[in-house]
Amino acid sequence: MGQIRYYFALWASKAVYILLRLLKRNATMYPGFIALKICPDYLKRTKKSPNVLCVTGTNGKTTTTNMVADILSESGMKIVSNRYGSNINTGVATALTHSVNIFGKPKIDALVLEVDERFSRLILPFIKPDYLIVTNLFRDSIKRNAHPEYIFSILDTYVPKETKLILNADCLQSSQLLKDNARVYFGIDKLDTDVTECINLINDFSICPVCDSKLKFNYLRYHHIGNAYCPNCDFKSFDANYRLTNIDYDNKEITVEHNGKKDVYPMVNRALYNIYNELAAVSLMSEFGVDAEMVKDYMSKISVTQTRYNETKAGKTEVIRTMAKGQNSVSCSRTLDFVGNNEKGDRTVFIMIDDLFERRDSSEFMGWIYDADFEFLNVDGVKQIVLAGPRCFDYKLRLLIAGVSEDKILCEQDEFKAVDIMDKDIDKLYLLHDTSTYDLACKVEEKIKTVFSKAHSEKAGEQA
Ligand SMILES: [Zn+2]
Structure with a gap:
């Protein structure tokens, strides 16, 4: 019975999509909404593409997802992404509808999804990503997201154990996620503009999570982004596997060191938060096995989405x-x-x-x-x-x-x-x-x- 309901949901979802397109309406959310209405476990029942890559976190999700999607599709892979759509369960359900044919068989090589961090509990346990980037975790809309520890607890509970994580070593909050999962870290070496005392109004991670002492910073970039240690126990920031060792603003290039090998990539955008997004995408592409030369080539062509x-x-x-x-x-x-x-x-x-x-x-x-x-x-x-x-x-x-x-x-x-x-x-x-x-x-x-x-x-x- 469940399977019949699933097929009915899939066909209804595809039909709604075609209808909305004929009416020239935005069709990124409603096809998935219908699918979930008919079949509440639609995300679980949909057969997964051979590769599922997700991006979540407070800031930088859209830019990072778009970079990953662009690189993979330019490399010749058939992908589906929710780049123009919603990043909550209905938008993900719409993307899943596009990822399979009318018989429910996957018709693409990779699914690249931006996942809202608060909605991740309704998404990640069912689509079971192979890779998940967590860009960072910060204070966001208090009305929607309460506080960063609340979002941390959602991810820490609902990210599947088999998902490999791509984490930001410089984000004290998100780098602490799911210590039993396979993981790599990315980070940016000390910069001339770094400080040791926070100059922002908000620093949501200034206390040692082990012994409650005030953390000390080897360097602090902004808010709680930096490299910290506890003076009273052995808590400290993680070392990055993908280290950005140099930012050359004049030539618009960044240097990334991984396993002793240095690669120079074109800088997509000069804002530091976008350099983090690029570094996250570079790290995932390397873990996914995309040739660095190919990534460099695509980074020289793409730009941060014009809406941003x-x-x-x-x-x-x-x-x-x-x-x-x-x-x-x-x-x-x-x-x-x-x-x-x-x-x-x-x-x-x-x-x-x-x-x-x-x-x-x-x-x-x-x-x-x-x-x-x-x-x-x-x-x-x-x-x-x-x-x-x-x-x-x-x-x-x-x-x-x-x-x-x-x-x-x-x-x-x-x-x-x-x-x-x-x-x-x-x-x-x-x-x-x-x-x-x-x-x-x-x-x-x-x-x-x-x-x-x-x-x-x-x-x-x-x-x-
Ligand atoms: Zn401590």
Whole structure:
């Protein structure tokens, strides 16, 4: 009976997919939703592809999954990935529908899945991944994810024992997962920019998990990312099997050492969190047996997905559009660190992050902005900060608390009007948006291009 129900679910799922595509609707979630409605153990019953590779963690899942999927499909493998879809059980069920034919037989070489860390208990025990990358574990939306130890306990309980783990040696939290599983670690050697005392507002792993003493850091990169030891017992960070030994920003290359062999890879993106994502993908590809030369070749061609990062020109101004996830103080802090500390030159920061979509069931929670390091924008190079959208006043208060001078701040609820009245004589403009404001950010970016180009050519005309 169960098997009949499974086939009925599979066919219904495929039919719903075809129907939605005919209607030109997004078909990444609903086919899986239908499958699970008809057959609640759909994930368990679906015959698995020969290789199942998953990526989970708080930050960097999408970028890392996309890199892995791109490399494998370019290497000639037939893959299915949930890259444009949902990373919860319904999205994974949709991907499984695509991975088998109408008789339920696998028709691909590898399944590459991004898995939401909180939903992993509904997914990982049933699809039993061969490999699982855990990018990191941080504080995320308190409303959804509570605290990092809670997410840790989910993964520690529900990741199957036979799954080989690719873990971040520099993340004190996630590196402690499932000590009985086969594993390799990746990590980045000490950098010139590292410190020994945390400069972020949030460090969720400062106490030794064995004896409760305060940890000491050989080096600390951001939040709890770094290399630590306990002064009172033998707890310490794990050694990395894949060590990033050099970052060459001028030539856009990274050097990765594994088993005494050094390989130089093209740097996909210069933000440190994306270098971690690339290193995670490189480590998995090596474990999976993909030739390093092939990986290098593909890394030179691919870029971080445009929905996450994009560079363009508006007149003479360089416009960098980048994701800064709302509700996620660490992810947002990484972007603020990149824009405030990593980048150079005179720049404007245009912030349009709001989470009004969260209001459907209850009020959204803005407390996270007091966990995020807006202090990083309080630097000389940042000449103007434009706060746009319905939450602009919350951000203004946050920036004033961070010590930003009020005359640097432009606060305007209408995003398009903000473009009209902002300063246009600037070298670089960073447009920070959330997943929910991505489409709007693209429209604002178009307006910036038009308005800035016009302003710059008019100014050039006056001078001539
Ligand atoms: Zn200790």
